[in-house]
Amino acid sequence: MPAPTTASIHDRPSSPRPSRGGWPAVVSVALGIFAIVTTEILPIGLLTSIGADFTVSDGMAGLMMTMPGFLAAVAAPLVTTATARFDRRLMLCVFTLLLALANFLAAAAPDYWLVLVSRVMVGITIGGFWSIGAGLAERLVPPESAGRATAVIFSAVPLGSVLGVPAGTLVGELAGWRTAFTAMGVLTVGVLVMLLRQVPPLPPVRATRLSVLGGLLKTTGIRLALLLTFLVVLAHFGTYTYVTPFLERVTHAGGGTITAFLLLYGAAGVLGNWLGGAWVVRCPRTVLGLAAGLIGAATLLLPVLGRRDAGAVALLLVWGVAYGAVPVASQNWFSRAAPDAPEAASVLFTTCFQATISSGALLGGVALDRTSPSAVMLLGGCVALLAVLTLGAARAARATEG
Numbered sequence: 001m002p003a004p005t006t007a008s009i010h011d012r013p014s015s016p017r018p019s020r021g022g023w024p025a026v027v028s029v030a031l032g033i034f035a036i037v038t039t040e041i042l043p044i045g046l047l048t049s050i051g052a053d054f055t056v057s058d059g060m061a062g063l064m065m066t067m068p069g070f071l072a073a074v075a076a077p078l079v080t081t082a083t084a085r086f087d088r089r090l091m092l093c094v095f096t097l098l099l100a101l102a103n104f105l106a107a108a109a110p111d112y113w114l115v116l117v118s119r120v121m122v123g124i125t126i127g128g129f130w131s132i133g134a135g136l137a138e139r140l141v142p143p144e145s146a147g148r149a150t151a152v153i154f155s156a157v158p159l160g161s162v163l164g165v166p167a168g169t170l171v172g173e174l175a176g177w178r179t180a181f182t183a184m185g186v187l188t189v190g191v192l193v194m195l196l197r198q199v200p201p202l203p204p205v206r207a208t209r210l211s212v213l214g215g216l217l218k219t220t221g222i223r224l225a226l227l228l229t230f231l232v233v234l235a236h237f238g239t240y241t242y243v244t245p246f247l248e249r250v251t252h253a254g255g256g257t258i259t260a261f262l263l264l265y266g267a268a269g270v271l272g273n274w275l276g277g278a279w280v281v282r283c284p285r286t287v288l289g290l291a292a293g294l295i296g297a298a299t300l301l302l303p304v305l306g307r308r309d310a311g312a313v314a315l316l317l318v319w320g321v322a323y324g325a326v327p328v329a330s331q332n333w334f335s336r337a338a339p340d341a342p343e344a345a346s347v348l349f350t351t352c353f354q355a356t357i358s359s360g361a362l363l364g365g366v367a368l369d370r371t372s373p374s375a376v377m378l379l380g381g382c383v384a385l386l387a388v389l390t391l392g393a394a395r396a397a398r399a400t401e402g
Contacts, residue, residue, distance in 0.1 A: 037160030054112035069358030071123025088202035095129040103185035135346035151277020158269030221337030231387035237360030239380030246373035265320040272324025287329040294322035296384030303374035
């Protein structure tokens with residue numbers, strides 16, 4: 001079947017392209033992603049105390065982590081297509097307001113089911129905000145700066161892990177988990193104010209419809225991007241979710257040492273994000289393939305070299321740099337594969353990424369229960385190397401066709 005033409009996959013603009021908001025607008029969108037990422041994974045450090053307060057099991061409390069990713073995967077196409085005719089700045093603000101309300105609801109919830117309702121709201125926010133915000137760089141800055149602007153937006157992902165979660169966990173330990181969610185709600189309101197002040201009106205240039213998404217799925221570039229993103233993200237979250245048990249049982253590191261290791265990993269992730277942003281404009285596929293190879297090498301070597309602190313921290317640094325480049329490389333690949341429908345490409349990117357985050361955490365947990373932390377690392381490494389082999393096979397096929 002031939003690839004869909006430009007006219008078949010998007011609507012023409014109904015109004016002129018709006019003025020660019022510049023770097024303040026980019027930073028505002030990045031802070032929105034930061035608030036989302038921090039809210040999404042905040043329960044990791046508060047899981048035990050939340051479960052104890054509501055007298056629910058650890059498994060039931062774990063629903064706070066698995067629900068948002070799966071819901072975001074469903075919400076990304078549905079919410080984005082349902083709001084396709086609305087100003088994108090307005091929708092960013094609506095989703096940010098929904099995130100603030102979710103945090104405040106969790107902080108005040110008298111029953112656990114209301115906490116789960118707040119996590120549903122978080123999942124909808126992730127699906128909507130990421131799908132719109134991830135592809136906005138080219139509308140906010142000049143084309144030559146779009147790659148760097150995308151890197152700035154996605155730098156919020158490792159920053160949310162490095163700064164947001166430890167800070168939220170500390171607040172929870174000092175003043176209770178409800179205070180941590182309240183603080184996130186206040187921060188999100190601040191982000192909402194920045195979006196209103198810094199982001200210019202962004203009328204929809206192309207209306208994203210389900211038929212548009214179906215058309216993109218027929219293109220080879222999008223299908224390869226989906227497959228590679230799935231494999232790399234599955235390898236990462238299937239292992240990194242359980243890196244703490246590995247460091248405890250195999251490296252025999254203490255609590256303070258593990259915290260320091262993870263902070264160094266997060267800092268390396270920020271570096272990897274910036275390096276990936278600098279190179280991804282020229283070679284997004286190479287960046288993603290190199291990142292997959294380094295993730296595979298780090299996880300495969302951890303059971304051997306990670307038995308000592310020095311080996312573990314060295315491999316975590318390599319791992320952090322590698323994964324830091326993954327989101328920006330993957331998003332850039334999706335955008336290049338669908339240059340006429342950037343928001344639709346962002347929808348597919350968000351759906352794939354979020355669904356794979358939850359799937360990786362789930363499958364990694366099953367593997368951990370049945371094997372060991374070292375076996376989980378080996379399995380993840382094999383999946384990452386499979387991604388490298390897949391990319392190599394795709395390049396060989398292209399060269400043969402050429």
